[in-house]
Amino acid sequence: MQTDIRHRLLAILAADAAGYSRSMARDAMGTLAALDEARQVFRTQVALMGGRVVDTAGDSVLAVFDTAVGAVRAAVATQDELASRSSQPPAQLRLQFRIGIHVGDVIEKPDGTVYGDGVNIASRLQALAEPGGLVVSHAVEELSSEQAHANFEDIGPQQVKNIAKPVGAFRLVPVATPNSTAPVAPVAAAPAMVLPHASRRWHWVIASIVVACVIGGATATWRWQSLRHATPPVNIDEEVINRRALAVLAFSDRRGKTAGSTLADDMADAIGAQLERTGVRVIERGATMQQDPAAPEFERIGREQAVRFVLGGRVVRDGSTVRVAANLTEIATGAVYRLHEAEFKSDEEAVRSAYGRDVASALKARYYEIEGVRARLPGRDKDPVDAIVLAWRDLDRGNTQEDLERARQRFEFAAEVDPNSVDASIGLGVTHLVAFYNYFSKSPRDELDITEKVLKRALELGPANAQNLSAWAELLFLRQRPDEAFWVWQRSLEISPDDQASHLRMAIALVRQGRFADAQQHMTRASGLQPHQTRAKQWLIQCRAEAAFAQQRDEEAYEILRNWTAEFPNNGRPYLMLAAIDALHGRKAAAAANMARHRQLQPLSNIAYVVLTHPSTDPGFLAQRERLVEGLRMAGLPEGSK
Structure with missing residues (x-):
């Protein structure tokens, strides 16, 4: 008799492609390609929600989750993504899936396969759903509707095949969207994102990440979790942005102006655009048009534009050579920092270069230096923003357990002050990852479990944050899910192409x-990116x-x-x-x-x-x-x- 068969209480997701046989009759190869693509969507969304795909026999998908919330969110994100893709293939090859979810007792064999009434009920509920829709049992509706932000409609007890008692069933209420025919559950509003160079094709990808990463059902154990909905006395992430805000001036180029060159303006605009893509709050050059680039009034700029720094520079022409230099001025102290200097053969080469990226990389390094000096000043140890600055420096050293313990304590202090801080939560998650990799844990598997919980919290706070996605990809890779990890890393680099750590x-x-x-x-x-850590x-x-x-x-x-x-x-x-x-x-x-x-x-x-x-x-x-x-x-x- 087998002793390693387990009885478990799981959330079971069963899905089946509607009209699969008809599609195969029309175009077998095209339908198989569409099915493979849909299966990959299921695998990705299920994995992001902490579940696992058990079987993909025929045109079906069977997955299990530890929580009903995870199963519902995976189903909603999958249907949303499949609906977004439906405009791409020919209409006759679009595959829509019916999905059913139930929470029940299953028998799990050593190879991971599951059996029992719980699986059967999920399959029967799937058959009740509309193509592109979702039907769940009463137990799932009770456990998940509030946390998953999903609206369900009671369709009454259903007598299903081979199940003695009627099953209470609830249908996901569709939300009308202009470009979607599939029902989509409403989700909590996320901050608007600007993806300047991302194609429209990726908009739905980022949207699906937002849905998939809102992991409210995970059991959080750290002590600041209970404060998450409180209004913090300090908005750490906003304060970080404000401290780094700057005005970009046109570069000084007197000889260029007489020749009708626009290089000074073009370089300033390119740098400003690049900095905005990295999350820096940049005052548009139009707000400082009256300033003389050769002698700007820094205090006036700071006062009028509420910024602490001004970025400027100069263009120097020597025959056929053009040298461009950018510098940063700290208004309060008058300190001037050289950022980056480069030489080009022509104006056109300068405009087409990666100079803006190089300046952004240098600026990040310079901020790291300036903020570190300020954070170590007397009396700054109780400032949560400065605590994060010092925590990242502790983590950067990270060679001893003492370094990591100081980093952890500082990130936790900041998270207690502002439980909604993405910076604090991702810092805490990365600290656990570094402790794991540096062989500082007595129980490395437990360390990974803690890391997963912390990173899920970080993803909930900042689902479109490149650092969050990169750290989550790292965890997926450690969990032996390389394909999903690389997929998430690519999304991270879509958002922040110059993130050195990613x-x-x-x-x-x-x-x-x-x-x-x-x-x-x-x-x-x-x-090619200037390291600052x-x-x-x-x-x-x-x-x-x-x-x-x-x-x-x-x-x-x-x-x-x-x-x-x-x-x-x-x-x-x-x-x-x-x-x-x-x-x-x-x-x-x-x-x-x-x-x-x-x-x-x-x-x-x-x-x-x-x-x-x-x-x-x-x-x-x-x-x-x-x-x-x-x-x-x-x-x-x-x-x-x-």
Whole structure:
């Protein structure tokens, strides 16, 4: 008798394509392609809501969730996305799905398949739904209608096949939308987003992320969760934006004006547009048109436009060469900071260049420096915005448990002051991720569970925040869901194409999936962005070392790792791979020394923990991971608990 069969109470989602047979008769290949696309939508939305797809037999989809709220939200997001896509294929190939959801007892086998009346009832409810619609049982309606912001209509008890008692059924009430024929549940309003260079095709993608990431049903345990609906005394995220607000002036270009050149204005406009895309509040140049770029009245600009900084610059012409330099002036102190200088062969080359991106990257680094100095001034320790600034600096060091503990306490303090702060919540989530990766957790699997809860809270607060999406992608990858992780990373980079952390974390994941050429593209992009945190610099080094080792270029990896330890001697991670490479190549004394240094800095690491921090579904990388593990065993790393 099997002893590993479990009885569980789960939310079951059953879906079936309407008119599938007719579509197959018209165009079998086209219908199969549409079905594959729809299944991918189901997989993505189910995963984002913490569920798992159990079966996709025929034209059906069966998924299970720990919460009814998660199942309903996944169903609503899926129908919404499928409806948005329905205008793309020919009308005869559009697949609409009926969905039914029930909460009930199921039998779960070791392979993950589920059986029982709970599954049967969900399937029968699915048959009651309209194409593109959703029908749920009474239990689901009671558990989810309020938290999922869904309106249900009671359609009365339903006698369904092979179920003795009638099942109370509720139909999702459709919400009329101009371009949709599918019923869509109303959701809580999200802040308006501006995606300047995103195509219209991605509008529905971002909308689906917004719906999918509102995870109200997750059980939150941190102490500031109960304050989430209270009006905070400080709006941290708004204060951060206000502190970084600036006015952009036209660049000084006296010789250009006499020749009719508009380069000074064009460069200022390009920089302003780039900064707005990164979330900086920029005062349009029209508000400072009367200012002389060569002698601006900074105090007047600050007073009239409520900004603390002014960004300006100059264009210098030397024959056929054009030099452009941008600088930042802090109004209160009069301090001037050089941001970026570049040389071009012509006005046209300057306008077509990535100069605006380079200035935005330099500005981010400069703000990091200025805010760090201010946050350390006496009396600033009780300011929640300054607490976040200092927390990110603690996290940037992140080489000791003390660093991470200070970061965690500061992020939690800020979250207590403003429970709705995206900056505070994502910082807390990233702190847990760094603790996991740095082998600072006595129970790494529990650390991942805590991280997931914190990041779900962050996603609820900022579903279209690039940092949130990137961190969530990281968690999905750690959960062995690489396809979904890369999909979310791509959405993160759609929102913020120049986010260095997203490029680097995605590059490391691509290496671990054996996709070295793709990883190199992201490493190259990240290298072109000015780093302002040592953490990002170390990620880039780590990615290069792992890529070399995974391709069996051990000596190249060894040299990269040695340089890493020379620059950052108190980070224990490079010593780990150094010890393994030494052991694999018979250098016993060096292996022992490097392992001793690693264990001194990261005493909680072990073989099982290392495997957990190097997830992959790629056979090639898994073989190289086993080679790493073999070297670590030879170097004396303990096994640990699986």
